[in-house]
Amino acid sequence: MSDSVTQSDERVREMSTLRRWLIRPELGSICGTILVFAFFLAVANDSGMFSGKGVMNWTLVSAQFAIIAVGACLLMIAGEFDLSVGSMIGFSGVVIALMSVTWGFPMWIAILTAFAVALVVGWLNGYLVIKTGLPSFIVTLAFLYILRGLTIFLSISATNKTIIGGVRDHAEGDWLANLFGGKILKGLFTWMGENGWIETFSRGNRAGQPVIEGIPMLVVWAIVLIVFSHVLLTKTRFGNWIFAAGGDAQAARYTGVPVNRVKILMFMFTAFCATVFATCQVMEFGSAAADRGLLKEFEAIISVVIGGALLTGGYGSVVGAALGALIFGVVQQGLFFANVESSLFRVFLGGILLLAVILNTYIRRMITGER
Amino acid sequence: MSTPDSSDTPIVELRNIEKHFGSVIALAGVTVSVHPGECHCLLGDNGAGKSTFIKTMSGVHAPTSGEILVDGKPAVFRNARSAIEAGIATVYQDLAMIPLMSVTRNFWMGREPVRGVWPFRFFDADLAGEITMQEMARMGINLREPGQAVGTLSGGERQTVAIARAVYFGARVLILDEPTSALGVRQTSNVLATIDRVRKSGVGVVFITHNVRHAMAVGDRFTVLNRGKTLGTANRGEVDVNELQDMMAGGQEMASLEGSLGGTV
Numbered sequence: 001m002s003d004s005v006t007q008s009d010e011r012v013r014e015m016s017t018l019r020r021w022l023i024r025p026e027l028g029s030i031c032g033t034i035l036v037f038a039f040f041l042a043v044a045n046d047s048g049m050f051s052g053k054g055v056m057n058w059t060l061v062s063a064q065f066a067i068i069a070v071g072a073c074l075l076m077i078a079g080e081f082d083l084s085v086g087s088m089i090g091f092s093g094v095v096i097a098l099m100s101v102t103w104g105f106p107m108w109i110a111i112l113t114a115f116a117v118a119l120v121v122g123w124l125n126g127y128l129v130i131k132t133g134l135p136s137f138i139v140t141l142a143f144l145y146i147l148r149g150l151t152i153f154l155s156i157s158a159t160n161k162t163i164i165g166g167v168r169d170h171a172e173g174d175w176l177a178n179l180f181g182g183k184i185l186k187g188l189f190t191w192m193g194e195n196g197w198i199e200t201f202s203r204g205n206r207a208g209q210p211v212i213e214g215i216p217m218l219v220v221w222a223i224v225l226i227v228f229s230h231v232l233l234t235k236t237r238f239g240n241w242i243f244a245a246g247g248d249a250q251a252a253r254y255t256g257v258p259v260n261r262v263k264i265l266m267f268m269f270t271a272f273c274a275t276v277f278a279t280c281q282v283m284e285f286g287s288a289a290a291d292r293g294l295l296k297e298f299e300a301i302i303s304v305v306i307g308g309a310l311l312t313g314g315y316g317s318v319v320g321a322a323l324g325a326l327i328f329g330v331v332q333q334g335l336f337f338a339n340v341e342s343s344l345f346r347v348f349l350g351g352i353l354l355l356a357v358i359l360n361t362y363i364r365r366m367i368t369g370e371r
Numbered sequence: 372m373s374t375p376d377s378s379d380t381p382i383v384e385l386r387n388i389e390k391h392f393g394s395v396i397a398l399a400g401v402t403v404s405v406h407p408g409e410c411h412c413l414l415g416d417n418g419a420g421k422s423t424f425i426k427t428m429s430g431v432h433a434p435t436s437g438e439i440l441v442d443g444k445p446a447v448f449r450n451a452r453s454a455i456e457a458g459i460a461t462v463y464q465d466l467a468m469i470p471l472m473s474v475t476r477n478f479w480m481g482r483e484p485v486r487g488v489w490p491f492r493f494f495d496a497d498l499a500g501e502i503t504m505q506e507m508a509r510m511g512i513n514l515r516e517p518g519q520a521v522g523t524l525s526g527g528e529r530q531t532v533a534i535a536r537a538v539y540f541g542a543r544v545l546i547l548d549e550p551t552s553a554l555g556v557r558q559t560s561n562v563l564a565t566i567d568r569v570r571k572s573g574v575g576v577v578f579i580t581h582n583v584r585h586a587m588a589v590g591d592r593f594t595v596l597n598r599g600k601t602l603g604t605a606n607r608g609e610v611d612v613n614e615l616q617d618m619m620a621g622g623q624e625m626a627s628l629e630g631s632l633g634g635t636v
Binding site: 241250254 | 482
């Protein structure tokens with residue numbers, strides 16, 4: 001008996017390196033990232049896509065996707081969905097603009113209020129899902145409509161408009177607003193520009209200044225959220241509970257995992273991420289609009305699925321979701337650089353989603369040994 | 372494989388347990404005790420009251436009447452948690468395992484070891500992996516690596532992980548609910564070997580089964596349940612397979628059936 005055990009052990013060990021790589025959730029998105037970059041390097045290299053400005057362009061778009069994908073990723077691993085992410089983005093943006101521009105509160109109070117409201121809505125989403133036992137798909141679908149409707153109603157009834165501008169003036173010099181709208185490492189970039197290491201403007205009133213003046217806070221937020229979530233998921237006790245809650249909630253409860261608390265916290269985290277996105281966007285555009293964030297919930301979920309997470313929960317990776325967001329951003333902007341009709345982007349999106357889901361299902365079978 | 376060593380005081384003793392659900396009498400006087408290092412087999416056909424009895428012993432149901440003694444002192448289990456605190460762990464048939472997660476993460480689920488100071492308090496993966504490998508090796512399962520998914524294990528191995536987990540986290544009495552019922556021959560023998568190991572480490576085992584041969588393989592004492600009653604308890608060597616089989620089935624028809632099947636049941 002023991003002989004045969006060691007024998008079969010050795011046989012498995014031979015292929016285990018390959019297998020171990022295959023069952024990593026990030027595998028698909030790593031391959032996808034390499035393919036996408038290879039493709040656009042070949043097709044659009046001379047279009048400026050990989051110049052400093054081009055890189056900043058798709059980095060920003062990818063970072064936007066990443067911020068909401070990270071929240072959606074942890075929630076999906078915990079076994080739930082949030083379809084209200086897009087509406088939450090519009091809602092938070094309008095709350096900030098109304099509070100500051102229309103009602104004259106300092107910007108930092110406006111931002112903190114938006115976060116507080118978002119966390120309450122996230123909690124409510126989670127609480128309803130847990131208490132009613134309904135699928136999160138239905139509960140958050142309801143909030144998709146409720147929040148969007150409230151957003152338009154609030155903005156119309158307070159200002160008679162659906163777009164509220166003038167945020168930038170109010171944000172001037174505000175400590176908290178700079179955390180979302182500013183740029184960091186400006187000195188470093190100026191210094192690199194002076195030394196001729198990076199592109200600078202050669203003419204005009206900004207001559208001599210670098211084309212890219214710093215790292216936008218949007219990108220910083222994306223990186224911070226990715227690192228935080230990755231560490232939380234893979235290196236902490238709570239991370240194990242996230243996996244357990246999504247893998248089999250009943251089994252997790254048997255062993256004493258506070259499944260309800262974990263799920264509600266993940267709904268709140270998703271709402272938090274949506275509000276980070278909204279705040280950065282409001283600061284960047286200088287305005288809030290009631291229709292912002294449309295379809296973002298699906299883009300977040302697609303990024304997460306491309307990143308190797310299972311729609312059924314219990315399996316996935318933040319790094320994968322971040323790479324999914326990168327693929328998303330690079331392709332969306334790359335098609336623009338490559339002068340491809342932009343409607344084809346959606347065709348690509350649907351295709352890659354289908355491919356990712358098929359691959360994930362196959363990998364799941366490999367792990368669990370089900371046939 | 373000898374009779375229970377050591378003390379005369381059982382870890383847990385249930386006396387004349389009755390459990391009524393409305394007008395249905397599920398248990399009508401069941402008496403069972405478990406000593407340290409003993410494997411007590413509870414045999415019974417479907418509907419004999421095995422499941423109800425397990426749930427009473429593990430604190431899920433409160434008995435309608437009867438006494439529960441822990442270490443010789445009367446005890447009341449208000450819920451499953453209080454039974455667990457008294458050291459009575461139950462391994463149910465569905466095992467509470469998550470196939471997509473690694474053996475280590477399953478083993479420690481809900482009780483993960485951490486190190487460091489908050490907010491830098493991290494899951495101690497090295498320690499967790501090491502202990503898991505060590506505990507599994509003690510149960511006779513050599514894992515490829517601690518990160519191996521539970522889904523890759525066979526049914527018998529999963530059973531063993533669940534048993535090892537219960538024992539590691541302080542079980543003094545382990546209730547196994549038909550651990551061999553869905554398993555093949557080889558996996559069954561692995562689980563029986565695990566039960567033997569656990570018993571030798573001083574844990575009392577309540578092994579619920581309807582397979583007399585499995586019971587004979589590891590049991591020290593045998594109690595047969597029929598229609599909610601204990602038909603009596605026999606020590607190893609006092610009964611043989613056929614007697615137990617007859618008691619479970621309630622007598623004659625089984626004897627005639629067995630005759631026609633040529634002793635294969």
